[in-house]
Amino acid sequence: MKILMVINCLSKGGRERRMLELVKELKDKNRDFDIYLISLSDQIDYKYVYDLPVKFEIIQKKDKDFSLIFKLRKIIKQFNPDIIHSWDVMSTGYLTLANLFLNKTIVNGVIYNSAQNSDAYDREYFKIKFFSAISSVTVANSYAGVKAYKASPKKTVCIYNGIDLKRFENLKPVKQVEQDILKGKKNGHFIVTMVAAFEMRKDYDTVIEAAVKLCSYNQKVIFLLIGEGSTKSRIMQKVPAGLLNNQIYFPGMRDDIESIHQLTDVGLLITAPCEGLSNSVIEYMAAGKPVIASEGGGTDELVKNEVTGFLIENKNSNELIAKLEILMQDNQRAAGMGLNGQKWVRENLDIKKMTDAYIALYRKFVNKKTGMMVQTPLLVNN
Numbered sequence: 001m002k003i004l005m006v007i008n009c010l011s012k013g014g015r016e017r018r019m020l021e022l023v024k025e026l027k028d029k030n031r032d033f034d035i036y037l038i039s040l041s042d043q044i045d046y047k048y049v050y051d052l053p054v055k056f057e058i059i060q061k062k063d064k065d066f067s068l069i070f071k072l073r074k075i076i077k078q079f080n081p082d083i084i085h086s087w088d089v090m091s092t093g094y095l096t097l098a099n100l101f102l103n104k105t106i107v108n109g110v111i112y113n114s115a116q117n118s119d120a121y122d123r124e125y126f127k128i129k130f131f132s133a134i135s136s137v138t139v140a141n142s143y144a145g146v147k148a149y150k151a152s153p154k155k156t157v158c159i160y161n162g163i164d165l166k167r168f169e170n171l172k173p174v175k176q177v178e179q180d181i182l183k184g185k186k187n188g189h190f191i192v193t194m195v196a197a198f199e200m201r202k203d204y205d206t207v208i209e210a211a212v213k214l215c216s217y218n219q220k221v222i223f224l225l226i227g228e229g230s231t232k233s234r235i236m237q238k239v240p241a242g243l244l245n246n247q248i249y250f251p252g253m254r255d256d257i258e259s260i261h262q263l264t265d266v267g268l269l270i271t272a273p274c275e276g277l278s279n280s281v282i283e284y285m286a287a288g289k290p291v292i293a294s295e296g297g298g299t300d301e302l303v304k305n306e307v308t309g310f311l312i313e314n315k316n317s318n319e320l321i322a323k324l325e326i327l328m329q330d331n332q333r334a335a336g337m338g339l340n341g342q343k344w345v346r347e348n349l350d351i352k353k354m355t356d357a358y359i360a361l362y363r364k365f366v367n368k369k370t371g372m373m374v375q376t377p378l379l380v381n382n
Contacts, residue, residue, distance in 0.1 A: 001366060002034045004081040006072070006091040008061075009041035010049060012228075012253055013197070014279035015112050018141075018161050018354075019087050020046055025164075025355040027053050036079050040068070040091060045253075061090075072098035082366045083107055089124065092131045105365045108135035111151065112276045114144035114297035125149070132156065136365060141277045142298025148274075157361060160301075161277045162354025163286050165346065172259040181224065181251055181260065190221045190328050193289075194268035195257055195280040198229030203270045203294065203315060208238045208248075210317040214324065215247040221328070223248045224260070261287035266309075266327050266334065269293040273314055277302060282349055285341035290334045292323050308341035 035054040040061040085107045086092040132138040196202040267284025273296025291309030310323040327334040
């Protein structure tokens with residue numbers, strides 16, 4: 001089966017990683033998959049893409065680049081894919097135009113959040129609804145996303161993110177990570193980690209408000225705020241000099257998140273209620289850590305309140321502090337939540353389940369075009 005995959009860029013992000021891990025699993029699972037992968041940007045943070053056994057090409061997109069339509073159209077004609085899989089709004093727009101009159105099946109992966117604060121006048125929201133309506137099928141990674149975009153149940157399938165659990169094997173020695181990140185401070189400290197882009201959709205303001213207040217009277221707590229983005233410098237300015245790189249750390253972008261989670265005591269995702277299925281939360285749970293997250297969106301499908309962690313009100317720093325203190329004071333409860341979450345992820349979000357679901361989806365449309373009467377039901381998580 002030939003699959004053309006197109007994505008806007010390969011910057012650090014959950015969607016980008018999910019696509020690459022799917023590609024890797026497809027090639028490992030069945031060598032009959034011939035995959036042509038295109039990035040519309042030369043921003044490549046996941047360098048292992050060059051090691052994958054697929055054809056990979058960068059086509060640098062310019063502003064309002066109409067020539068890109070004809071470049072993609074030429075590739076579609078020459079490669080003749082059975083399936084075109086677009087992974088974001090930008091790639092879907094260009095591929096939709098490039099595919100005119102070629103009538104290839106487009107699997108549209110544009111629903112990756114739950115956009116609860118959007119409406120029909122929001123440009124991004126409108127684009128996603130439009131492309132969902134005209135694509136062969138739209139894939140969402142949460143039921144909250146399906147609901148938020150009012151997507152057609154006949155043309156939409158929910159496939160949860162998968163995680164390669166092998167990522168949590170052969171980790172860096174704990175002492176090495178402690179020295180690298182904390183200069184050896186882990187012993188006796190309670191480590192609170194949030195892995196998220198520093199962008200407006202992530203509520204680092206509430207995190208910092210809680211962190212500064214909690215650290216002012218508890219010297220045993222340490223916050224690791226991992227990521228980069230447009231709001232980072234502003235957020236860092238909110239941290240008093242005495243706490244910066246003493247109790248509140250900004251390690252930047254990291255490639256060793258799995259190793260860092262050996263230090264983590266609790267994982268955070270404090271955000272607007274627009275998340276899809278957060279890879280950060282999945283990683284916390286896979287590492288056996290309890291989670292504190294903002295309620296709403298796809299997060300409610302991941303975190304079971306008081307079982308695998310706590311769901312809290314949006315923009316409520318006092319509730320965040322209260323839940324952190326519960327976990328600090330009750331190690332047994334924290335460990336139990338972590339184990340519950342780890343068990344759930346291993347049973348429901350293994351990368352192989354996600355891959356099987358995509359294979360079933362691809363085959364459904366290939367069989368439909370060839371007229372084969374093979375039963376290939378969509379594998380959708382509930």
